[in-house]
Amino acid sequence: MTRIRLSTYSTKPRGGVVHTLALGEALTRAGHEVEVWALARGGDTGFFREVTVPTRLVEVPEIEGESVGDRILRSIALLAEALADAGPVDVRHAQDCLTANAEGAAHGYDDLVRTVHHLDRFTTPSLVACHERALVEPAALLCVSEAVAAEVLTGWGRTAPVVGNGVDAARFAVAASHGDGAPWRERFGPYVLAVGGIEPRKGTRDLVAAMAALASRGTGVPLVVAGGDTLFDYRPYRDEVFALAASLGVEPVVLGPVADPELPGLVAGAAAFAFPSTKEGFGLAAMEALAAGVPVVARDLPVLREVFAGAVRFAADGEGFAEAFADELAGVLAGGDASAPARTAVGRALAASHSWDTVARSHLAAYAGMR
Structure with missing residues (x-):
């Protein structure tokens, strides 16, 4: 049995979050121990649907007037602080650049897996740096399609296996x-x-x-x-x-x-x-x-x-x-x-x-x- 921690940036029904939950449940059906971590905004106390695997939500309190860039950096810091106290697992798998940065800050990048669902473009320097770090630093990248894998290879010189996506x-x-x-x-x-x-x-x-x-x-x-x-x-x-x-x-x-x-x-x-x-x-x-x-x-x-x-x-x-x-x-x-x-x-x-x-x-x- 493999102990796996999956992390995602939201509790809302976005594609990467849907992927994280469904993957966690499928890995559990395969006999592995999975826990899903996520950032929770706006007072959320759970995911957009019922989930059959253990979850841990890290609250991100709203701050009036906060810029998007500052909120993302604060979210990463809050998740990293919570992850620093998490127990050991065999696989740490981040599903986006935010959680990859948080996992890296908490426990390093040497054994971190990150899935690239698609590549974003940021203009704010701090967010550009976060995006770049989440592509360069993790030990392994996975991609959901050959097209994304080709972008990763062309832009960052990294070969990323294609693991595909599922659908219910x-x-x-x-x-x-x-x-x-x-x-x-x-x-x-x-x-x-x-x-x-x-x-x-x-x-x-x-x-x-x-x-x-x-x-x-x-x-x-x-x-x-x-x-x-x-x-x-x-x-x-x-x-x-x-x-x-x-x-x-x-x-x-x-x-x-x-x-x-x-x-x-x-x-x-x-x-x-x-x-x-x-x-x-x-x-x-x-x-x-x-x-x-x-x-x-x-x-x-x-x-x-x-x-x-x-x-x-x-x-x-x-x-x-x-x-x-x-x-x-x-x-x-x-x-x-x-x-x-x-x-x-x-x-x-x-x-x-x-x-x-x-x-x-x-x-x-x-x-x-x-x-």
Whole structure:
């Protein structure tokens, strides 16, 4: 039995947090002893869902007027202080740059594993230094896709094994088969869904422009946006998006974070799932949509080609992206696409193939390779 400590930067339903919890539970099913540590903000006393492994939350009290950069550095310091008193484990595995810095400050980097889900870009010098340290110092890096591993190799000269990502495909497939999407369709009618909130990396501004282009062709359907809790302050970008939406006559329905039991139904009820992200490491939310049998339209990025080829409709990146994305959405919403049933079958099979138990075995092999 291996004693494993997984650490993540939040209790909220962000991709890396979903990954951490599901991986911890799969490693436990494989017979190992796992504890998950996380930073807890805003008075949170637990994760966004029930968790079947032991957890330890480190509270980050709110300080009015504190900058994002200062809050992140304080979060790292608070987590490092708590970790300094943690008992010994066989594997320390950080899931992001914040927890990698905290683990390193508490116990050094010599035996630390860090997963790179995607690569961020920071402008504040202190955050740039934290990001760099979390890529250079850990003993081993893991990546969730070949595309991210290639970025790590090109940018930092480090070879990082690809361990992939999992998805709870059955949960979303069952929601679809049980009709859990019906209440959402009754509420919104046919709707286009985006998950992840309004932020630059999610390509929300381009999506608003695409929805306006779609409406101009006579296909005016609601855009529903779910999720969005993040460490960073994207208020200026959100203001830009809402101003653009108002000028184009688009009225996005912004749900914010959706309760975990309700999410599969929300996904299953969508007429199309929009995935216009400008940067991703894997695309967990889109994989969940495929598991529910929902057509996905994605920006044509190398990482998404790697993960989703044959299962989604791609819109060419670059100039004219909004019109191209609207073209693909129109093709989904109009029906009559002879290739749609085959694409749906491929998508369901692809999602089902990403088992968390398989992902756990890949992690265990990577841990063994470090020793």
